[in-house]
Every structure is written in C-alpha cells, then in structure tokens.
Amino acid sequence: MIRHTLHRWLAAVLLVAPAALPATALADAPAMHGTANAGAVIQRGHVRFTVLTPRLIRMEWSPDSHFVNAPSQVFVDRKQPVPKFSTSTQNGTLHIDTAELSLAYKLGSGRFDAGNLQIHSKDLKPSFDWHPGLAEDDNLKGTARTLDRFKGDVQLGTGKHMDLGQGLISRGGWHLIDDSHSFLFDHSAWRWVKKRACANCQDLYFFGYGHEYKKALGDYAKVAGREPMPPRFAFGYWWSRYWNYSDSELRQLVGNFERYHIPLDVLVIDMDWHRTDGLSWDPKYAKQDAFGQLVGWTGYTWNRSLFPDPGRFLTWLHGQDLKTTLNLHPASGMSKREAQYSAFAKAMGVKGGKPIAFESADKHYMSNLFKLVLDPLRKEGVNFWWLDWQQWPDSKKVPGLSNTWWLNYVFYTHMQDASDQRALIYHRWGGLGNHRYQVGFSGDSVISWASLAYQPYFTTTASNVLYGYWSHDIGGHMFDDSVPESKRHIDPQLYVRWMQFGAFSPILRTHSSKEAGLRKEPWRFSPDVFSALRQAIDLRYAMAPYIYTTAREAYDSGVSMLRPLYYAWPNNPKAYDARGEYMFGDDILVAPVTKPMSDGVAKVSIWLPPGRWYDRNRGGVVEGNRTIERDYTLDEIPLFIRAGSVIAMNPPSVHKLQDMDNSQLVLRVYPGGKSHTRVYTDAGDTQGYRHGQYAFTAVDSQRDGNSASLTVRPRDGRYPGMPASKQFTVELADSTLPASVAVNGKTYPMADHDKVGSWHYDGNTLTTRITVPAQSASDTLKVQVHFAEHPANIANxxxxxxxxxxxxxxxxxxxxxxxxxxxxxxxxxxxxxxxxxxxxxxxxxxxxxxxxxxxxxxxxxxxxxxxxxxxxxxxxxxxxxxx
CATH class of the missing domain: 1.20.1440 (de novo design (two linked rop proteins))
Known part of the structure; x- marks a missing residue:
C-alpha cells in the first residue's frame, strides 16, 4: 500500500498535477475501478456483456473486439460483487439469465439492434420486453442545468418550457443509458479526460427493475459513484446576496444575525469580492475582453477598496464560526490586470503580457490555476468555491466535453485530493455523473408564486439522477422583466413560504440579484413575517440530526434526502400526481404552501399516502390513502410525520452545525405506533465517513394506547472526536399528562420546568419532556411512560x-x-x-x-x-x- 501510494505521488509530480498530494488524501478518494470482476464478464467475439447486478447489465459491441475498461464520465466503478447468473447458447443465441432479467443475443449478428437483442423481465412488476430502439415514454424525468430566468417551468423571453431530460427510472420498469460517446478517465494520479478509441462502438447499460425504483437508484450508485456527504455545516443557513458588500458591511451583517439570534453557518460572497472594473449590463456601456467576455466578469484579485485586508477579514469570519465561499467566473482566463498574472504567465510560458485563454481540459493550465491563484486564496481562509460557469458549453481542446461537467470534476477532485477535509463545491448541473460533485446551484429563478410552486417538483425529479443537493435562490433571484420598477418589491408572504420550503430542502440558501430593493434580511420585515422566517430557520437547525442522518442514507442507498412519493408507493397513481409534495427522508411528508393566503389562511389539498400520519400542525393521527384539505396561517408548514416515528433533533442551543456533535440530542416521539430508527454521527468535515469512521445509534419506540416506551441502544461505531457521553431529552408530542415516568427503571418526579432527572408537561405544546442526565454512549437508555386509563381528549x-x-x-x-x-x-x-x-x-x-x-x-x-x-x-x- 505504501509503495502504491508513493508511486501515485511521484506520478502526480511528474505529470504536473496538483502539487504534492498527501498520501492520506489519496487513500480517502472514492474508488475508480473500470475493470469488472472477471466472473461477471461474458465475451463472445465482437460482443461483451457484464452482469453488474441482477438488474443491471452492461452490453458492448466492438468491430475489432477491443472493449473499454477505463472508467467513463458516468460509470466509474464496475468492480462489483459478481451476482448469480447463468449463460447458455441455443441455436446460435446467447442467453444470460439473472434473478430478474433474461437477455438473448443472436451471436455473430453485429451491432445491437431490435432484431438481435432482447431483454425480458422475470417476476418484476410491471413486466417488460425490451429491445434497442424501444421508446421510453413513461420516464419520470431527471434534472436540468439551470433555472436561469425561469418563471415556474417557462423561461422569460423565449417561452421555452423546462426540459428535465431523462432520469434513471420509468413507470415502464426499465431504463437504458447509452454511454457510447462519453469520455473516459486515464490512469494518471489526477485522472484526466481522454477520448474513446472507437467512435462506432456501442456501450450500453440496461437497468431493469419494475417498480423497485430504490433498487435501481442503489445499483446506479454502486457503479456510477455515491452521492458524497457534504460537510455538516453545509446543512445550516447560507446567507447570500449579489451586492458589493464591504468588509465593514459584512461584519455588521453578521452582527445582526447574532443580535436577532438567527443561526448562520455559511457566508456567500458574490463576484464583487474581486475587482470588476468596467463591468456593465447596459449594452451601451458593456465592454468585451480579448475572449469575448464582459470586462470585469472574471477576476481573481481582491477588491482592496472593499476588503483592505482580506486575510484579516477571513480570519475574523472563522472566528465567528462561519464558512465562506467566493464566486468564480473563470471564462476570461488570466489577464495582466490580475495580481497573480506574472507568476501564472511564467509558469505557462507566456510572454509580452498577453492574456492567457482559459481551458478546463488543459491539465497544465488547471494545475497552475490552483497552485498559483486559487490555493493561496484557500490558505487565506476561503473554504470552498462557487463555480458559476455560464459561458461556452464545450471545451475547445476536447470538442464535445462539457465545460460545466468537467469543471465540476476538476474543482471537486482537486479539493478532495488536497487534504482529508470533505470536498464541497457549489455549481451548475453538468449531466449524468455530476452527482459525485455536490452542491448544485440552480441559478437565477424569477420571483413568483409559479417559481416556488415548480421548485418542489424540480427538486424531486433530480433525485432520479442522484442529484440530491440542489441549492435554490430561496425567495427567487430576479423580478419578472414585465413588472414595472415601481412595483418591484418583495412579497413578504411569498418569501416566508419559500423559506419554509427551503427549510425542508437539501440546502437552505437565500439569494437575490443586485437590486437595491431586494433586501431579504429577516429583521427588515414586520414582526409576524420576521417571526415566521426565524421559525423556519430555527426548525431547520432543530431538524439537523435527522437531516444529517438522511444524508448518510443517501450516500449508502442512492435514495436522496428529498424524493418523490412514488419511490415508496410506486403502484398508486396518486403518488405520481402529487407533484407538489415530497418525502423528506423516510419519515416526513412535506406539502409546501405555494399560493397566497385568503382571509388569513392558505388552503392546501394534500394527498396522504397509505398508512397513518401525524399532522404536525393540528396534532393527532390521521389515516392516509386519501386527499385531505387543510388551511395554514403564515407561520404554519404542512408537515406530516409517519405515526409512531422518532425524529432526532437538536436542542435550541445549537446555532452552528459545524459544532454539532450530538452529545446533546432531543428524541421526539410521535403518537400512533412503533418504529425503529438510527441516528448517524461522524466527525462532520472529513472524508473518514467513506471508510468506517462513523457511528449509528439505534432507537426503538412504541407509542399507542395508554403507554409509551423508548429504547436507545449503545452507540455502534467510532470516529475521531466522538463524545464519550450523551445527554438525551425525550419528548412525547401531543400527549396527555403521564401517570408515571421511569428511566432505566428509576421513577422520575414531575417538575414545573425542564430539569435533569425529572419530567415536565408543557401546556402550550401539549408535550411531555423527560430530561435524562448524560450517560455513557455505550449504555442502553430505557424510558417507560404510562398514562391515565381515561385521559383527556386532546385530539387537535x-x-x-x-x-x-x-x-x-x-x-x-x-x-x-x-x-x-x-x-x-x-x-x-x-x-x-x-x-x-x-x-x-x-x-x-x-x-x-x-x-x-x-x-x-x-x-x-x-x-x-x-x-x-x-x-x-x-x-x-x-x-x-x-x-
């Protein structure tokens, strides 16, 4: 292992890859195994089939029988455990049978077509018979590069409707990915793009799964790479505004967040961090540089009039326990106006002050960009990059290679290889395979109710390509061009509802265009609006342990945090019709309010899936498999929780997620049944989660009738910095007054307030709160509660x-x-x-x-x-x- 790592390190130096990568970072990088296990491969002349899972078969045709073993942009790990399958040849036809699929190919018949290749399902429902060229009419969609200038699903100016492309799953039960023309990765230390040798070869991946959608997504995650976990701080609140903030103004802004007790983890600084001399959006004054881009759009040199001492400013930010990201538009390359130009030009061999063109597929260029320009900024204190590529679609050096796709790969893997810190970038969707490089930036959506109503659907379909970490401009980015300037103002009600959706989104980040009237600071609104905004943010922080656990589940399973209802109820047509609803993890159904109120309430029609659901707003358990009508005031969010669930939460004291270690945890037990769940923890910002450095705590509960019980099992697993003890607070939501409470066999007394070693009944929330002393995380916790035989009726x-x-x-x-x-x-x-x-x-x-x-x-x-x-x-x- 040492010799292998040293070999890779030397190769990196010789190939002018990123400077001296630590061996620990290389060891932490996710696997890229292009060559499948030999036992999974069946080669017959010009064709090769690889059985990757019982539901996934790779099919290759090559005129010279040379096949691709290098990882591709989409499929990076073909070395999977060999599933059970059988092969036979009958009358010149090759048959391959797995537990789920039966493939037949007529040997010696050439390229795959409808006449020589068929795949039939076995016991899958719905059943299917597939052949090349068969239309996939029932595909459930994927995602798109951007929501720039979209009002709902319609783009301003063009009238173009959003094209979400194809996802991995279909109501027909199958999906085909044609990987024949994707690019490959070479074998250098910092793997780089290379073209396929054969332009006419076929490289197809057939997924056959019926309505077992989660299995299809899991199979894809195995071979195309998993959804990496963002660092824990990324699940907190991000403040962003396109504005020419100064050092002093940002300090004042952060001070106001503290003054109004609003949690904050990430400060996003838009493009005015660098010099933008000459930049104008007015065609009369706009100037183009040597590369046809707007002057001032690209920049790498701090604007010292706004940030006189960037290093001290970033040090101060870190002292406030804040992370920061800077906006990059790299299209104009490097000009002599940049402070780093001389060193960069020397490294690139350019003389005479000539501007140096940007090329993402040039390893020499990108290596020097990081080494001489971006890595020094990272050392100053920039935590990650906002990669806002909006220029020409393809690389000029490697025609056909998407700049968006490749930039995401290059920036993410450079950061991943630089240390054992968890990589994070913030960028636009570049296509299949980009799920490996989170977080997504959906772009400049139009401020409107239509845009808010569309975003839940847009975000759920993205999970169909494992793109589970969309970050939207919460509140919308820009006004509709048709709205007169005199009427351009934020609708407080719309902003609140958007923020409530954001609280139950993968990433919570507000943003807006550079307009003086677009002020989204919560304290600028009326008391009722401010209260609703802060409640949404506080709820986000309270839910963080549950959210972080769902992020781990997404990594393990391929099922994203925010997912459509048809994953769990694929045979119910209503699950496909409920486009405005989604599951947030396994246990929470969200139906965001996406229309204005009338008479003080917004009326929402909600389809509840089969089962029993706790209505978080009204209290009480309701039966599902029906549509219900509910109304919501401004501060109410339509949330339904699986009856009997236990939701792990933070205590109110947690205002920084990077500091959250789950040494204090609230376990909120909902009425209506029993459940089993696990709470996930790790170091929060390292790549150790990929190889065993994490822990789960199992929780079992039952709450029905006149009793409730909860058992917390000993923590299972280890990671650096793991707290030795845990302090639990157990909350029974919407409960009557207990007759008795026992913890680990000891009877607890009732108290007038929250007090360790006792229980308290909160009359305002009808919650029984049991405060348990800290105990070793290796010990079992058992809580038993009994209620009166004839309790008060507290339904609703x-x-x-x-x-x-x-x-x-x-x-x-x-x-x-x-x-x-x-x-x-x-x-x-x-x-x-x-x-x-x-x-x-x-x-x-x-x-x-x-x-x-x-x-x-x-x-x-x-x-x-x-x-x-x-x-x-x-x-x-x-x-x-x-x-």
Whole structure:
C-alpha cells in the first residue's frame, strides 16, 4: 500500500498535477475501478456483456473486439460483487439469465439492434420486453442545468418550457443509458479526460427493475459513484446576496444575525469580492475582453477598496464560526490586470503580457490555476468555491466535453485530493455523473408564486439522477422583466413560504440579484413575517440530526434526502400526481404552501399516502390513502410525520452545525405506533465517513394506547472526536399528562420546568419532556411512560388552542371599546398557560375550554362591538369546531 501510494505521488509530480498530494488524501478518494470482476464478464467475439447486478447489465459491441475498461464520465466503478447468473447458447443465441432479467443475443449478428437483442423481465412488476430502439415514454424525468430566468417551468423571453431530460427510472420498469460517446478517465494520479478509441462502438447499460425504483437508484450508485456527504455545516443557513458588500458591511451583517439570534453557518460572497472594473449590463456601456467576455466578469484579485485586508477579514469570519465561499467566473482566463498574472504567465510560458485563454481540459493550465491563484486564496481562509460557469458549453481542446461537467470534476477532485477535509463545491448541473460533485446551484429563478410552486417538483425529479443537493435562490433571484420598477418589491408572504420550503430542502440558501430593493434580511420585515422566517430557520437547525442522518442514507442507498412519493408507493397513481409534495427522508411528508393566503389562511389539498400520519400542525393521527384539505396561517408548514416515528433533533442551543456533535440530542416521539430508527454521527468535515469512521445509534419506540416506551441502544461505531457521553431529552408530542415516568427503571418526579432527572408537561405544546442526565454512549437508555386509563381528549387541541389565541388577539385589536373583553374570551386565549400552571387539571381545563368556545360568539355578539367585528370573530371561532 505504501509503495502504491508513493508511486501515485511521484506520478502526480511528474505529470504536473496538483502539487504534492498527501498520501492520506489519496487513500480517502472514492474508488475508480473500470475493470469488472472477471466472473461477471461474458465475451463472445465482437460482443461483451457484464452482469453488474441482477438488474443491471452492461452490453458492448466492438468491430475489432477491443472493449473499454477505463472508467467513463458516468460509470466509474464496475468492480462489483459478481451476482448469480447463468449463460447458455441455443441455436446460435446467447442467453444470460439473472434473478430478474433474461437477455438473448443472436451471436455473430453485429451491432445491437431490435432484431438481435432482447431483454425480458422475470417476476418484476410491471413486466417488460425490451429491445434497442424501444421508446421510453413513461420516464419520470431527471434534472436540468439551470433555472436561469425561469418563471415556474417557462423561461422569460423565449417561452421555452423546462426540459428535465431523462432520469434513471420509468413507470415502464426499465431504463437504458447509452454511454457510447462519453469520455473516459486515464490512469494518471489526477485522472484526466481522454477520448474513446472507437467512435462506432456501442456501450450500453440496461437497468431493469419494475417498480423497485430504490433498487435501481442503489445499483446506479454502486457503479456510477455515491452521492458524497457534504460537510455538516453545509446543512445550516447560507446567507447570500449579489451586492458589493464591504468588509465593514459584512461584519455588521453578521452582527445582526447574532443580535436577532438567527443561526448562520455559511457566508456567500458574490463576484464583487474581486475587482470588476468596467463591468456593465447596459449594452451601451458593456465592454468585451480579448475572449469575448464582459470586462470585469472574471477576476481573481481582491477588491482592496472593499476588503483592505482580506486575510484579516477571513480570519475574523472563522472566528465567528462561519464558512465562506467566493464566486468564480473563470471564462476570461488570466489577464495582466490580475495580481497573480506574472507568476501564472511564467509558469505557462507566456510572454509580452498577453492574456492567457482559459481551458478546463488543459491539465497544465488547471494545475497552475490552483497552485498559483486559487490555493493561496484557500490558505487565506476561503473554504470552498462557487463555480458559476455560464459561458461556452464545450471545451475547445476536447470538442464535445462539457465545460460545466468537467469543471465540476476538476474543482471537486482537486479539493478532495488536497487534504482529508470533505470536498464541497457549489455549481451548475453538468449531466449524468455530476452527482459525485455536490452542491448544485440552480441559478437565477424569477420571483413568483409559479417559481416556488415548480421548485418542489424540480427538486424531486433530480433525485432520479442522484442529484440530491440542489441549492435554490430561496425567495427567487430576479423580478419578472414585465413588472414595472415601481412595483418591484418583495412579497413578504411569498418569501416566508419559500423559506419554509427551503427549510425542508437539501440546502437552505437565500439569494437575490443586485437590486437595491431586494433586501431579504429577516429583521427588515414586520414582526409576524420576521417571526415566521426565524421559525423556519430555527426548525431547520432543530431538524439537523435527522437531516444529517438522511444524508448518510443517501450516500449508502442512492435514495436522496428529498424524493418523490412514488419511490415508496410506486403502484398508486396518486403518488405520481402529487407533484407538489415530497418525502423528506423516510419519515416526513412535506406539502409546501405555494399560493397566497385568503382571509388569513392558505388552503392546501394534500394527498396522504397509505398508512397513518401525524399532522404536525393540528396534532393527532390521521389515516392516509386519501386527499385531505387543510388551511395554514403564515407561520404554519404542512408537515406530516409517519405515526409512531422518532425524529432526532437538536436542542435550541445549537446555532452552528459545524459544532454539532450530538452529545446533546432531543428524541421526539410521535403518537400512533412503533418504529425503529438510527441516528448517524461522524466527525462532520472529513472524508473518514467513506471508510468506517462513523457511528449509528439505534432507537426503538412504541407509542399507542395508554403507554409509551423508548429504547436507545449503545452507540455502534467510532470516529475521531466522538463524545464519550450523551445527554438525551425525550419528548412525547401531543400527549396527555403521564401517570408515571421511569428511566432505566428509576421513577422520575414531575417538575414545573425542564430539569435533569425529572419530567415536565408543557401546556402550550401539549408535550411531555423527560430530561435524562448524560450517560455513557455505550449504555442502553430505557424510558417507560404510562398514562391515565381515561385521559383527556386532546385530539387537535393544540391547533384549536393556537387558533383561539390568534382569534382573541385579533378581537383585542378590533374591539374598539374602552371596556374589557368578556372573561371567557380572555381565558379562551390562555389555555396553554392554564395547563402549565395546573397540569393535573388537564381534563377539566379541556372541558372548560370547549365550553367557552361554544359561548364566545354569543357573548361577543351581545357586546357593543361593530357588526363586522362580531361577524368575523364568529367566523374565526366557527372554524375551530371542525377538527
């Protein structure tokens, strides 16, 4: 192993690859094994078949019987365990049979076509008979390079509808990838692009899976590479705005995030970090450089008028526990205006101050770009790059090679090989295989309800090509050109709903174009809007342990964090129709609000899949396999959780995900059944997760009837920096008052507040909260809760409490009289507080609340309030009668 690593290191130096790569980094790099196991290969003359899995067969035809073993852009690891299969030859036809597929090829008949090659399914549903040329009409789509200037799925100016291309899965149960014309990787230390030797050869990959979509995605992940885990901080909140911020302004911005207690992990600095002299969007003033690009678009030299001392600024940012990324538009290459030009020109052998053209496929160019320009910036404190390629599509040196695809590969693998730190870039989709280089940047979408409504669907279909880490411009990037400047303002309601979708997206990042009126700082909005925005961000941070666990599951399984409903319910047509809904991990269904409110609520029609679901907004468990109607106020998000699930969460104190180590964990247990889950942890920012440096903690629970139990198993696994102990807080959502609580056999007392070694009943949220002392992560934790045999009826109570409180508050502002509100009105808005003060009186308090609600309209109607006030208040209370 040492000799092999040394050989690769020497090769890197000799080939002018990135300077002196550490051996540890090379060892951590994911495998690229082009040659399959010999036992999986069947070669007959001019054809070769490789059985990669029972559902995936590679099929090659070559006129000279020379076949490709090098990794391709798409398929990088063909060395898979050999599945069981059989071969036979009958009447000149080769038959290959796996557990799932039966292939027949007429030997000696030449190129694959409809007359000589067929594949039939066995016990798959739906069944299929495939041959080359068969149309795949039921493909479930993939993703697209960008949402630039798209309003919903229609592009401004062109009227073009979004083309999501083909995904890996189809309702027909099969998919074919023609890899015949993709480029290959060579065998150098920093693997580089090379052309295929045979232009007419066929290299096809057939996936046959029926409706077992998750297996198809898993097979693809095995041979095309897994979805790498981003560093943990990437799942926090990213602040981004296209604005010429100065050092001082960014310090003030960060200070405001702290002042308003809004979590933040990543600061994105757009292109004004570098000099943009001469840049103009107005055709009358815009200038082009030697390469036909806008002057000032490309740059690598800090703008010292904005950042007088970049190193000290970046050091300060890191002192605030923030990561940062800078925007790059590298198309114009290197000009003499750049501070690094002289050294770069010398390394490239260019004299006379000539501008040096950019070429992504030139290893010499890219190596010097990193060594002399970008790596020094990284040493100053830039954590990762925002690679915003928008220029010519293909490499000039290697025609047909997508610049977008190749730049993503080059930047990601350079960062991956530079150290054992987890690689991360932020870029546009370049095509199949780009899932190996996260995170995606979807571009400049138009600010509109149509754009918000389209993004859940756009993001779910991306999971069909394993592109599971889209980062959208939350809130939209730019206004519709047809909107007059006088009417260009942020719709606070639209922004809140977009932010709520962002909280349940792979990456949460706000962004906007350089317009003075596009200010998305939460503290600039009214109190109700600010509160809703902060709640969405806080919920994101609370959910981080669950989110991080789903990221690990995506790496292991190929099933992305955000996925369509038909993965789990492939035989139900409703799952395909519910384009605005998605699963966020295994246990949470999200149906984002994507239209404006009317009368203070947004009405949403939601298809609940089969099973039982906990309604997070209203409380209570509802039966699925039906469509329901719900309404949502501005601060409410349509979330449904599998009944009985346990969701791992952070305590409210966590405001930086890079510091989250799960030594403190909230386990929120929902009613309605039993579950088994695992909570994943690792070092957070190293590549050790790829080879065993991680741990899982298994959790089993059951909550139904008059009891609840939870068992936390000893932690399984190890990684550097792993905390020795864990402190758990167990929360029973929407519970009645417990009769008894026992932890590891010890009876816990009830307390008036959260206190270690006791339990507390939160009347405002109807939650039983059990605070357990820290214990060794190697020990088992067992919690047992019993409730009264005849508990209070709290079905939908939390929802009714919240709406009643809002109705009372509304009435106060519209009362219009000096006298007080009726006593029953005032008390109806305080049920949560009454329960907090006297939790043991819960049944009686609930009965009193219901009785008060019934009387309120009559009591207000008897007052001297205005008729319209009486009518509206009666309407608000009437709505609370229906669960």
């Amino acid at each position: 109570l939390r929802y009714r409490m919240k709406r009643a409180t809002a109705a009372v508050e509304w009435l106060k502002y519209h009362w219009g009289m000096p006298g007080p509100l009726p006593d029953d009105v005032s008390l109806a808005g305080q049920l949560g507080r009454l329960i907090d003060y006297s939790p043991r009186e819960l049944p009686a308090l609930v009965q009193q609340f219901n009785a008060r609600l019934a009387k309120l309209p009559a009591e207000v109607n008897a007052s001297h309030a205005k008729p319209e006030v009486k009518a509206h208040f009666a309407k608000l209370i009437k709505a609370l009668e229906t669960p």
